[in-house]
Amino acid sequence: MRITFDAVPANIYIVGHTVLYSNTSTITVAIMNRLSTLFSVAALSVTLLLTASCHKKDNDTNINPTGTPPAWGLDIHKEMLTVIEQLDSFHVPALQSLTPGTARQQLNIFDAQKEVARLNGLSAPFVSADTFSREIPVTGTTIHACIYKPHSGAGPFPAIVYYHGGGFSLGSVKMYDATSRSLAEQTGAMVFSIEYREGPEAKFPTAHNDAFTAYKYVIENATALSININKLAVCGEGAGANLACNVCIAARDAVIKTPVYQLLIYPITEGTMNTASYTKYAAAEPVSQALASWELKNYLTKMSDTSDTRISLITADLHSLPPTTIINATIDPRSDDGQMLEAALNNAGVSVIRKMYEGVTHDFYGMNIVLPEARDAEGIGANAIRTAFQ
Secondary structure (H helix, E strand, C coil): CEEEEECCCCEEEEECCEEEEECCCEEEEECCCCCCCCCCHHHHHHHHHHHHHHCCCCCCCCCCCCCCCCHHHCCCCHHHHHHHHHHHHCCCCCHHHCCHHHHCCCCCHHHHHHHHHHHCCCCCCCCCEEEEEEEEEECCEEEEEEEEEECCCCCCEEEEEEECCCCCCCCCCCCCHHHHHHHHHHHCCEEEEEECCCCCCCCCCHHHHHHHHHHHHHHHCHHHHCEEEEEEEEEEECHHHHHHHHHHHHHHHHCCCCCCEEEEECCCCCCCCCCHHHHHCCCCCCCCHHHHHHHHHHHCCCHHHHHCCCCCHHHCCCCCCCCEEEEEEEECCCHHHHHHHHHHHHHCCCCEEEEEEEEEECCCCCCCCCCHHHHHHHHHHHHHHHHHHC
């Protein structure tokens, strides 16, 4: 059934219970299934008109860059370019020219987003989550976990074990705080953000071992933590996405409770770094080919470790892993990593969805104050996990 309404400034498409729209002079609504007799065409038209008039397009912002797109990102969207310009204004030396300790102290892409938000009078979305911490015993020491607990509701809560990005050598729980808060707010889950050890101070496979140990800690302490281990997911960004997937593999092999879902955001899935996207976006910001290589070298004991299946996930045994969503950015040397993992998971019979966001760079996901794409990606990821918890 096809219904056409004229002279209304939006395209509105109904898919299930979702209404999507964009500015135009004609509305064409294609409805694949018959409308229920509960709704008349007149009632439907009123609903659509109200929807179009009450909502502004999410990507209509007043954030504009001062310059033109760089050669490495000619199709970069204006909000993303504004953040990159702000990052460049910090005049941070190339991180790969510094020691890891010094590199960790530099202003970063998330600091740039906060400054863009400040200059444009924007504030972070309200997140109703309490935070507390735990020290998790690992071999020879402990690692820190920051725990985000939904402010409302009673336990036992669903849980997400989250692993931050940073190429195995630079990231931190604090740097990626926005993702953890968003996950807690949008899923109603308790989020455990893990401060795993990084290179070069802690070499491969320390981060991988820490990641799995932290996951087991959550399971073993579920009652004390007031979580429901039957509603347990993992999530990670960059190196953290690699760790999250490895946790699923390790849990399967150890025959312990496996996650019901994994959300993998621009995952590292191989170590050669000779893919087409690494070549095309070799000079990209905030992660270039040179920086990505430096980060990984800091973590690996020897370069032959790149063939280890924990680094080269696309060569690992991926059968019986949980359903997966992969998020990628087009302007990112690691975009092909996500594509290859999608293919490998499909070949292993794993249910996988991959979403590619155009016009944005690596690390866009946590920048929901400024980037419409981040808000959309966070919603998609949270909805996938929330659905898996049902």
